Amino acid sequence: MFDKILIANRGEIACRVIKTARKMGIKTVAVYSDADRHALHVQMADEAIHIGPPPANQSYIVIDKIMAAIKESGAQAVHPGYGFLSENKLFAEALEKAEVAFIGPPASAIEAMGDKITSKKLAAEAGVSTVPGYMGLIEDADEAVKISQQIGYPVMIKASAGGGGKGMRIAWNDQEAREGFQASKNEAANSFGDDRIFIEKFVTQPRHIEIQVLADKHGNCVYLHERECSIQRRNQKVIEEAPSPFLDEATRKAMGEQAVALARAVGYCSAGTVEFIVDGQKNFYFLEMNTRLQVEHPVTELITGIDLVEQMINIAAGKTLPFAQKDLKINGWAMESRLYAEDPYRNFLPSIGRLTRYRPPAESAHDAAVVRNDTGVYEGGEISMYYDPMIAKLCTWAPTRAQAIDEMRTALDAFEVEGIGHNLPFLSAVMDHPKFCAGDITTAFIAEEYPDGFAGVALPEPELRKVAAAAAAMFRVVEIRRARISGRMDNHERTVGGEWVVVAQGKSFPLTVAADHEGATIQFEGGDHHRVTSDWRPGQPLAVLHIDGEPLVLKVGPTSHGFVIRHRGAEIKAQVFTPRQAELAALMPEKLPPDTSKLLLCPMPGLIVTIDVEEGQEVQEGQALCVVEAMKMQNTLRAEKKGIVARINAGPGQSLAVDEVIMEFE
Structure with a gap:
């Protein structure tokens, strides 16, 4: 076994690999650019070596700089993570020449499967079902339009060396084909240094389902079931789960066996993923093979109990897989939500800046539920413009899909992020969406359900009443504290009343707060009431309460006469007035936003x-x-x-x- 490995990557995946290496007793070496000098992966590793300026094409994907770091550190093996050099055959060849183990597949498999054009041809030869398309190289936009017309719109324009949604466009007509070809070509050149483009038929109503495979150097190859990755935005995955709510056992077995057949056909070893497009009739078509660890690998680990990074390291060291296909069962259900530095209220455009607050929910693991957070940032750290905007991967596991979703809802509510725009509200909204809860999803889910972008969530009235009850109980605590600080309560010059009006989401809730040593009973006008208990104190940004015995987690910020409350994808200004204040507030004019139409x-x-x-x-x-x-x-x-x-x-x-x-x- 290796004594020391170098991780040729950054961010959460570098941190993820370090955790497993540490568990295995292996020392780790981090590499970092100027922008990552104080990054979490640098702090976690046993050693860290500087490799250049912030742009990846001047640091993380410069093979000579990584090779120099390997030589300097004396590392015996390299884990590439995903992205960057993970699917670069020249890097794998350079390692082989230097007699350094590559914790990944052989260069020949990277070359065969890393190129989408070649991989589709090989897949077809191996008996894997493939999508109709044009596999030749396309010279210019005119040829792209002609080919698109021959295939029939809609078509998918893709970078041959692409991944992570980069260099991909859907075209529904000639103009979009022309524009999409050039945009994909530019993105491919910038991201991968390879601007080759191909075009294939875009399958309507598709699901994106992928099969995880593991193969050792002794001819053993297995599939670790599937992941559903259909919740995507701009061809980039946002929410993943394992298993898929759509597949039956027969389809799962057929897809798994085809994935293994393809891996065997190219002499594959290490962890890899075979991605498929699946239509509404469970017909499946080969999409691509990623010759690396996938971003969403944790959900597979959670339902199988297998550490994929550990297996990759063992395979690279020449060990045999310790299990056979018959040993791999599906246990429970797992969800993954990708937390991105993207502002959902600005059409998910990237957001950069400093994380003024970063408090993930506590990780936990027991028989009924698991909460896991793979991250590469910390409070006070900076989100750079130079790299992928992903901040963390929040994962939950439970015995059933409904329970896993419920665990995710609670974990998202408890995730505190401030200082940048982020997609937590959107992730929460998806977890409550009826179609998602029913498993009725396709890769068009976001485009169809949020055609005008994400403008926040309006809570249904029963949930809003719980939030109003919580706001009233918390506001009473604030008022008592304010009175005590002023000294007027002790002198009986001021008492905190019990009659309030909570204004939230355009609705008014007249109510009465009756407090005791255990909590407060909130009586609404009309007879409804809720019992609220909590140890929340003014100034705490996270309120963990119980409403009628059920947990309620709110992110809380102070504002005049109340709070800004974030819950289940909704951002609510909950104002708490006396009855007279509420009358006067209703007469105040609304402030109009500035005119930016020109x-x-x-x-x-x-x-x-x-x-x-x-x-x-x-x-x-x-x-x-x-x-x-x-x-x-x-x-x-x-x-x-x-x-x-x-x-x-x-x-x-x-x-x-x-x-x-x-x-x-x-």
């Missing part, structure tokens, strides 16, 4: 790639105005209506902050 604002911190119009030019609704790049993704900003460009305030190569004005209209 401005194009930068929706996220990013770099202007192109300006596609000129001053004085008339533009039409939907016309491309400019392209902004952030976190390796290019975003085309379009005109919302017809108009004339009056002034352009930014140019290509310029970095802008969020809400900076790019151009103005007459």
